[in-house]
Amino acid sequence: MxxxxxxxxxxxxxxxxxxxxxxxxxxxxxxxxxxxxxxxxxxxxxxxxxxxxxxxxxxxxxxxxxxxxxxxxxxxxxxxxxxxxxxxxxxxxxxxxxxxxxxxxxxxxxxxxxxxxxxxxxxxxxxxxxxxxxxxxxxxxxxxxxxxxxxxxxxxxxxxxxxxxxxxxxxxxxxxxxxxxxxxxxxxxxxxxxxxxxxxxxxxxxxxxxxxxxxxxxxxxxxPRELITRYSTREVVELRFAADAPEDIAGKLAGVGERTEALPDRLLLYADDGDAALAQVQQRGLEPAGVLVRRSTLEDVFLHLTGRTLVD
Amino acid sequence: MGSLAVLEYHLVGYRRTWRGSVFSSFLLPLLTMLSFGVGVGAYVDSGIGGVPYLDWIVPGLIASTALQVAMGEATWPVLSGFQWVKTYFSQIAAPLRVVDVLGGQLGFVLLRVLVSSAAFLAVAAAFGALHSAWAPVTLLLVLLIGAAVALPTIAFSASITSDSYLALLFRVAVIPMTLFAGVFFPVESLPPVLRWLAYLSPLWHGVDLCRSATLGVAPAWSATGHLLYLAVWVALGWLLAHARFRRRLLD
Amino acid sequence: MVSLVLPRLAALPAAAARSLSVMERNAAALRSAYWLVMISGFLEPVLYLFSIGVGVGALIGGLTLPSGQVVSYAAFVAPAMLASSAMSGALAETTFNFFGKMKYVKLYDGILATPVRPFEIALGELGWAMLRGGAYSAGFLAIMTAMELTTALRALAAFPAAVLAGFAFGALGMALSTYMRSWQDFDLMASAQFALFLFSGTFVPAESYPALLRWLVELSPLYRAVELVRSISLGEVGGAQLVDVGYLVGVTALGLMVAGRRMAKLLYK
CATH class of the missing domain: 3.40.50.300 (P-loop containing nucleotide triphosphate hydrolases)
Structure with a gap:
């Protein structure tokens, strides 16, 4: 034994x-x-x-x-x-x-x-x-x-x-x-x-x-915390737009935050300072219908590593 | 018209499962006929009342096949219609009446009874076990027997929620009736109490009528009496089953 | 050498104890409805005995056996009913109930997470079926003795024979269950079981069957069981009974082996 x-x-x-x-x-x-x-x-x-x-x-x-x-x-x-x-x-x-x-x-x-x-x-x-x-x-x-x-x-x-x-x-x-x-x-x-x-x-x-x-x-x-630090930013901005496809918007956000992920219904913008990133989005003349600034989670780690969401 | 639509539903389902039921509802009675009629019959030297044993038990086996098929179709499928697959609830959600749902189910039971009995009758004819021009009437008689036992059974199946009672029903009703209601030996040789129980069972009345039809002999009791007694079972069974269906489906 | 053998010997009582724990579970699950089904299961062969043995027997009278002994038809049929009920009791427990527990209730998936192994589950379920079957057989032999269809001494000797028949069919049933795909397959099995019941020297001596059936019936495990029990209850035991015993023991061993392996394959995915 x-x-x-x-x-x-x-x-x-x-x-x-x-x-x-x-x-x-x-x-x-x-x-x-x-x-x-x-x-x-x-x-x-x-x-x-x-x-x-x-x-x-x-x-x-x-x-x-x-x-x-x-x-x-x-x-x-x-x-x-x-x-x-x-x-x-x-x-x-x-x-x-x-x-x-x-x-x-x-x-x-x-x-x-x-x-x-x-x-x-x-x-x-x-x-x-x-x-x-x-x-x-x-x-x-x-x-x-x-x-x-x-x-x-x-x-x-x-x-x-x-x-x-x-x-x-x-x-x-x-x-x-x-x-x-x-x-x-x-x-x-x-x-x-x-x-x-x-x-x-x-x-x-x-x-x-x-x-x-x-x-x-x-x-x-x-x-868990280690993985988030390693594979994601501190905060995430979730943007929803009324009409445009998230992929099209992503093209207009080059240079804002560290990177973006376009999901079918929303765009995720990764940045250590979410509020600052959001301000930059608005400066570019984009007007999202919905906005959420939150901390990164393991979901974001998974999305970054595989390009897919955990729960579909 | 509503009943026909319900019957059609059951027939569509049957298209997928009929092979299995051919074996159990036709081949098994045939094997029983060979084992008892031919096998055991060889040892019944003098036959019964001058009739060879095989020819004597054939009408009994036809009637008891009708009983078994009717009871089989009136138990698990009906319980399932309320409890598992819940077919009846989807039917009643369409513009069908309780009478249509019950009538369609009964129609399917009787169709199954008819097909099994007809096949059996054909085999019996091939064995030369039919002695009377009245033999085709057996097909009407099995419908009466089928309805007489199926309707009260449907009422019972519509009243329970667990299938453990169905196995019990077969053991306390179907098997004793099959064994003691004049299928294999005359009920007259039973002790008085058991004989009266046999007289009460719907199967004995059916067996006696079928035997009279295939052998061309007079029934042991008045033919009209037999028919009326079975009709009472049908009528009471229908009322009970209808009340049960109504309570389950509409309350 | 000793160190190689010892762990195996020590493992045997552990395996037996684990099989027993599976039987204990079934005892704990005994409920009123199950009791009713069990009691009615005992009545079935008794009803057959009275209907066919006594009722039809009255039309037949005596039966001359190949040995020359003349016996009443009821005395001839009774041992066959005993063997058949050992068969149907064992099969009910090891096919219908066993399949449900394995496939639908997923009972064994839970048990396999414990030290209990598939073979031990099979053994425990079979042991349980035998407890039930043994009780049926004892009751039926008591009725046979009371009706003077056999003597008390022969009834005592026939008891282990009936239990052996139960073991053979229980093991066979369990092996079959592992191949079953759906409840429809059970209809087929029930039909095959009924065919065996009709043609295993149960109602007439196998000697009176047509030639082909006569030889086919030699393979039927129910025929072996009927022959064994009947030869004991009628006092006609001979060398052929060694074949019966050997056949039934062989079926038991083979059934258990197949069942254990198939269960391991199905459950240890």
Missing amino acids: TVSSDGALIHARGLRKRFGEFTAVDGIDVDVPRGEAFGFLGPNGAGKSSTMRMIACVSAPSAGTLRILGMDPLRQGPAIRARLGVCPQLDNLDPELTVRENLTTYARYFRIPRRVARERADELLEFVQLTDRAGSKVEPLSGGMKRRLTIARALVNEPEIVLLDEPTTGLDPQARHLVWERLFRLKQQGVTLLLTTHYMDEAEQLCDRLVVMDGGRIVAEGA
């Missing part, structure tokens, strides 16, 4: 996953040390979920090295999975069982004694604020409740690493914040978190470090 020399719980080199002709993950290198909250950011189809499934030891890598907790996922799958918690993209809770039974029966798959399983189920229900629904079936629960129950289920074996695939996709804003808050508590307890997301705000909130994925490859790596 030795962890690899540099102390990484998850260690991947040249990791690939192919499905027939299609390459989902195209040679990625990842190292996640203990206690880190690590994110995979990218649009749908970037290869995030395939990577997560390989790390969860339910999908064999097509090529490359993968060590988890110092072990080989192909030969030591059960031993690794005993120390992982997995929260899949789509909830696969057991509809025939109650909320509490979902946790106690799941604990038995880890050979956790029944008494311990019951105690832990009650603690976890408390943790995800579902104690009052303990006896209810799963089906009538709201999306946010189901998600919290799935997270509780992933914690039933007191895992060292928790894998979360798109933990808040499909939830309303209030439910998302509740999930984030619980995940933040886990992080404070020293649990290593691995999550995929295509929400930049989620990545910024939760991740100590992240990789930006596109087309199965890693296109950038670093802490």
